[in-house]
Amino acid sequence: MTMNNKEYRSAPLAVADQPEDNQMIVTGYAAVLxxxxxICSIDGINYYEVIDKDAFVGADLSDVPFKYNHSDDFLVLARTRNKTLDLNVDTKGLLIKANLAPIQAGKDVYGLIQRGDIDKMSFGFTVANDSYDSQTRTRRILKFEKIWDVSAVDTPAYDGTSIDVDDGSAISARSYFSAKRDAEKLVQKEQAEQQNKEQRDRLYLMTL
Structure with a gap:
């Protein structure tokens, strides 16, 4: 999903097995490298996205809030700025660990995550550089510009691969092509390019 030039990705969200000193800790991978x-399938054709292993290098992670449904109207539950939210990029992906605020909103979200009512998360970002391979229909995110937030979400546009609650791993699921019309435009463009190629071939044969 894309809103205000920001893109969003959803992924499963886990609850830590044992609360640390009654703290409400949630953890998981928001993206896998x-x-x-x-991302989607149009007329039986799959479209893909992959995050480059160096995509997070140089990205702005300085002040990332943990939200619910990316809402500015909901209280911020954790934040990198005050170290209640940790974001770490390892060889697997973007690992998050949030210590939710001990307020009613934090308790509500934690309880819903613990019960499995909310089991997905998402992160919002802008891209500095990417590429697209028309042969494999794959978008590669080469560089993130900024990570705007990570959120617990109840209804993601695309579900990620399921994980065990005690695993702590997750796979990025929402993407560049999450808006179906964007993918349809790409299909139309590829079809037009193919038609142009066929027309050029016919013109070439006529000149022989």
């Missing part, structure tokens, strides 16, 4: 993900 170098793992192609099917």
């Amino acid at each position: 170098e793992q192609p993900t099917v």
